[in-house]
Amino acid sequence: MKIGIVGYGKMGRDIFSLFFDKIDGAEFVVLDTFGAEENSAALIKTLDKQLRRKKLTQEQYDARKEAFLFTDRAEDMADCDLVIEAVFENMGVKKELFAKLAGIVREDCLLLTNTSSLDIAEVFADISGKERCFGMHFFYPVKLTGFVELNILPGNSKKNIEKAAELVKAAGKKPIVFADEYHIYLNQILSCMVAHAIYLHDSTGASVKEIRKAISGLYTVADAFEILDSIGLGLMGGKPDAFRIERNRSLLGYSCGRMSEWLEQGCPKEPLSFLDFISGRENDTDADTGNAALSMVSLILNEYVNALEDEPGCDEGLFMEAVQDTLGLAETLADYYKEYGADAIFAELDRLAGCTGFGSYEHKDKSVWDKHLINA
Numbered sequence: 484m485k486i487g488i489v490g491y492g493k494m495g496r497d498i499f500s501l502f503f504d505k506i507d508g509a510e511f512v513v514l515d516t517f518g519a520e521e522n523s524a525a526l527i528k529t530l531d532k533q534l535r536r537k538k539l540t541q542e543q544y545d546a547r548k549e550a551f552l553f554t555d556r557a558e559d560m561a562d563c564d565l566v567i568e569a570v571f572e573n574m575g576v577k578k579e580l581f582a583k584l585a586g587i588v589r590e591d592c593l594l595l596t597n598t599s600s601l602d603i604a605e606v607f608a609d610i611s612g613k614e615r616c617f618g619m620h621f622f623y624p625v626k627l628t629g630f631v632e633l634n635i636l637p638g639n640s641k642k643n644i645e646k647a648a649e650l651v652k653a654a655g656k657k658p659i660v661f662a663d664e665y666h667i668y669l670n671q672i673l674s675c676m677v678a679h680a681i682y683l684h685d686s687t688g689a690s691v692k693e694i695r696k697a698i699s700g701l702y703t704v705a706d707a708f709e710i711l712d713s714i715g716l717g718l719m720g721g722k723p724d725a726f727r728i729e730r731n732r733s734l735l736g737y738s739c740g741r742m743s744e745w746l747e748q749g750c751p752k753e754p755l756s757f758l759d760f761i762s763g764r765e766n767d768t769d770a771d772t773g774n775a776a777l778s779m780v781s782l783i784l785n786e787y788v789n790a791l792e793d794e795p796g797c798d799e800g801l802f803m804e805a806v807q808d809t810l811g812l813a814e815t816l817a818d819y820y821k822e823y824g825a826d827a828i829f830a831e832l833d834r835l836a837g838c839t840g841f842g843s844y845e846h847k848d849k850s851v852w853d854k855h856l857i858n859a
Contacts, residue, residue, distance in 0.1 A: 484509045484650075487566035487588075489580060491515040491522055491553070494597060495569035497625040503551065505654040511551040512560050523553040557583055565593035565650070567619055572598060572721075577606050585610045593643055595619040599670055599718075600725035603634050614640040619647055620667055622809070623714065630805045631656045634666040659805045664727040665794060669809045671726045671735075672786050673710065675843060676810055677719060678738030679782040680707035685741065686838070689770035691761045697772035698779050702811045707779070708758065710811075716742045717752025730789065730842035737841070774831070780819045781831040784856070785846050787816055791855050792847060799855065820856040825849050 484506075488499050491513055499513060515522055527548065534544045552559060560566055566584055570576055581594055588594070594616045596606050607616040618634030631651045635644055648658040661668045684694050695706050711719055720742030723735035746752060750760040787806055791799060803816055812819075820828070829846060836844040846852075 484565075485512065485563045486510070486650075487512045487514065487560040487563035489514040489560075489566060489568045489584075490570040491518065492569070492571070494621070494623050494625075497623065498567060498569055498597065498621055501621075501625050501654050501656075502650075503547075506650075509550065512563060513551065513553045514555070514557055514560065515553045516555050519553040519555050523551070526551065526553075557587055560584065561587050561589070563588055563592055565595060565647070567595045567597060569597045572600050574601050574605060577601065578609060581607060581616070582609050585612070591615065593647060595647065597621055599667055600721055603666055604636055607636070613638040615643050617644070617647070618666060619651070620670070622669070627713075628669070628805075628809045629655075629657055630659050630669065630808055632667060632669055633658050633660045635660055635662050637662075657801070657805070659801060665790070667726070668790065669805060671728060671731060672783070672790070672806060673809055674719065674726070674735055674738070675731055675786055676779070676783060677707045677711050678734045679779060679843075680711075681738045681741050682734070682839070683772075683775050683778060687770045687772055687775070689768055689772050689775075690765040691758070692765070693767060693770060693772050694775055697775035701776055701779060701813055703813050704811050712756070712758045713754055715752055715754035716746055716750055716757055718754075720746060720752075728793075730845065731786070733839070733841040734843040737839075777823055777827060778831050778835070780823055781828045781835070782843065783810065783812075784816060784820060784828065784852070785832055786843065788847055788852055788855050792851060817856050820852065825852060 486502055486509055488495050488511065491499065499511065502509065503511060530539065530544055530547055533539045534541070539547070566588060568577060568580060570580065577596060577598065584594060590612055592615065594607070594610065596603060596618050597620055598606060598618060599620060603618045607613055610616055613636060617636050617639050618632065620632040620634055622628045633644060633647055644660065651658040680694060680698070684691055687694070691708050695708050699706050705713065720739055723732050723739050726735060745757070745760070750757060787803070791797065791802065807815060829849070832844045832846045835841070
């Protein structure tokens with residue numbers, strides 16, 4: 484198999500490293516407009532070091548050294564079996580890129596976009612043979628989650644979806660398929676969790692540090708504000724209409740507005756900047772955060788149940804695992820439902836809906852929740 488990757492920034496580099504390290508026998512062509520020679524030399528240097536440290540045999544070293552090509556010529560992708568695009572989030576740039584690639588690669592070559600915010604149908608609007616064009620979304624950093632989203636379009640063939648899914652599995656990840664307004668869904672529920680943490684910060688008057696302490700027990704590694712910090716306000720603070728599920732627009736719009744305010748106040752847009760910025764502006768307040776964990780659990784479970792009601796044919800077990808993995812939760816969703824109880828959760832959601840009017844807090848009946856969280 485020959486895999487093409489377009490773009491070798493942070494995302495493209497992570498995707499390349501995942502496949503290069505996990506898939507033996509594959510060949511790679513990396514379209515790297517600004518640093519092909521330098522990045523090729525850096526990879527060879529890494530392989531040389533692995534050989535010296537006996538992490539590679541001579542045979543493995545020779546094979547891996549011949550398995551990649553960094554190039555600034557799109558024409559070098561002519562023989563690829565699939566191409567994954569990982570350039571910056573600009574619709575015009577992506578459309579132009581795929582239009583060019585479609586004229587170079589074979590007709591059976593998959594064309595996949597890693598976009599995390601753009602309309603996938605529009606990205607491929609000008610491409611013929613749409614059965615091979617869809618989204619393959621990795622989280623950044625790629626190691627953040629064990630899942631990769633396949634964001635499919637109506638004309639995609641089953642064969643091509645399965646081909647992409649097998650590649651994801653070969654790299655040690657689990658594919659999960661989303662369609663229509665649920666494109667990039669795991670990003671959306673992650674963004675809702677972060678947005679709710681911002682709302683808790685604002686509505687309680689507590690500092691970010693105090694909110695983090697109150698909800699920290701819900702997570703195995705990173706809490707909601709740590710995730711915001713690791714991704715950066717520049718990426719997370721985009722437009723809420725990047726997500727097309729209507730119920731979440733108001734909550735996401737609220738959080739995007741607050742992130743815009745922080746950017747205007749001088750917070751750098753780059754990753755690993757927010758927590759340093761906010762800690763320099765806030766003091767502990769002794770505000771009441773005793774309800775924060777319940778409130779966060781209520782938001783997460785509500786979004787999960789609402790999503791399942793919208794997508795009744797999905798694999799609930801896989802979906803639950805994907806949500807838990809993406810959010811980094813310490814317990815299962817079913818465990819949280821049992822721990823906090825329907826009465827307390829619904830009371831909190833009703834309170835939040837009454838205070839904000841946000842659709843993210845409107846909930847189904849208890850029988851629906853029991854169906855998905857007890858009887859599934």
